[in-house]
Amino acid sequence: MLVRIAAVLCALILVSFARSGSLTVRPALAAPSDPEGVPVPSDSGNHAWLLNTYPGGSMVVEQPLYASTVGLPTTYRVYLPPGYADDTRSYPVLYMLHGVAGDASEWQSIGLLEAADRLIVEHKIDPMLIVLPNGGANYWVNHADGARWGDYTVVDIVPSVDAQYRTIQSRGSRAIGGLSMGGEGALRLAMQNPDVFGIAAAHSPSLRTAYDQLAPELRPSELKELFVG
Numbered sequence: 001m002l003v004r005i006a007a008v009l010c011a012l013i014l015v016s017f018a019r020s021g022s023l024t025v026r027p028a029l030a031a032p033s034d035p036e037g038v039p040v041p042s043d044s045g046n047h048a049w050l051l052n053t054y055p056g057g058s059m060v061v062e063q064p065l066y067a068s069t070v071g072l073p074t075t076y077r078v079y080l081p082p083g084y085a086d087d088t089r090s091y092p093v094l095y096m097l098h099g100v101a102g103d104a105s106e107w108q109s110i111g112l113l114e115a116a117d118r119l120i121v122e123h124k125i126d127p128m129l130i131v132l133p134n135g136g137a138n139y140w141v142n143h144a145d146g147a148r149w150g151d152y153t154v155v156d157i158v159p160s161v162d163a164q165y166r167t168i169q170s171r172g173s174r175a176i177g178g179l180s181m182g183g184e185g186a187l188r189l190a191m192q193n194p195d196v197f198g199i200a201a202a203h204s205p206s207l208r209t210a211y212d213q214l215a216p217e218l219r220p221s222e223l224k225e226l227f228v229g
Contacts, residue, residue: 048078048164056121057082060113062104063164067156069148074134076157077104078165079113081120081127090166092173093129095153095197097140097182100206104132106179129165133157140178140185153185154193171198180206 048061059080066073081091098106107113112130119125133153142150153176162169176197178186183202190200 051077054114054117056117058113058117058120059084060108063160065156065160067152069151069155075104076134076160077108077132078161079116079130079132080165081129082117083127084129084166088166090168091127091129092175093131093161093167095131095133095157095174095176095186097133097135097153097176097178097185099178099180099182100137100139102179102182103136104134107132110179129161129167131157131161135182135185137181139181140189150189150192153189154196158196171195173198175199175201177201177203178205179203 048063051060051062053059061078061080062075063078064073064075084091096107096112098104107130116125116128116130120127135149135152138147138149140149140153142148148155158174161167167173171194174197176186176190177183177200180203183205184207186200187202187205190197
């Protein structure tokens with residue numbers, strides 16, 4: 001299962017980008033066939049909002065959530081694969097984090113969900129849920145002022161998804177990825193929470209690699225030699 005999720009994660013990221021390496025920007029709600037804003041029940045009975053569907057039969061819903069770690073009401077998007085509404089099976093989950101200027105719509109606008117719909121229908125990847133959280137420009141990390149954006153994904157988002165939707169609740173069936181700020185966040189969250197995420201990937205992660213980008217307390221002389229020689 002873990003190997004299949006890793007392959008799927010890499011495939012979905014790759015097919016969301018043009019062969020030249022530049023972003024292929026598609027409409028944020030590609031190929032909608034249902035009206036936006038229709039309430040639909042999740043498996044727990046709570047209502048999410050249907051944003052759109054894709055030609056293969058997959059749906060994208062927006063799920064409300066009160067995030068206790070940051071003390072804010074928010075939402076996240078969930079991609080439900082073709083056939084989700086017609087069976088009772090549980091699915092692996094891929095969490096994709098947005099960049100500093102993005103939100104939960106970023107990966108959808110790039111074309112990730114459209115690609116997933118197409119590849120599942122073509123039997124090139126296994127069906128899965130894809131979750132797109134809203135994280136603001138907070139770098140998916142706990143802040144010194146007390147805002148727990150690092151805990152937010154693991155403490156609030158993952159349990160909510162597991163409670164609201166039919167998921168396989170094991171690290172081997174959870175993957176996390178991200179773009180830029182989200183790529184850095186995905187790598188960090190996976191390393192800090194190995195019991196939650198079994199695989200991680202990052203596209204253009206915004207890692208801090210220059211010595212002068214580190215906080216003063218992280219600048220011992222021996223570390224400087226690693227950065228500047």
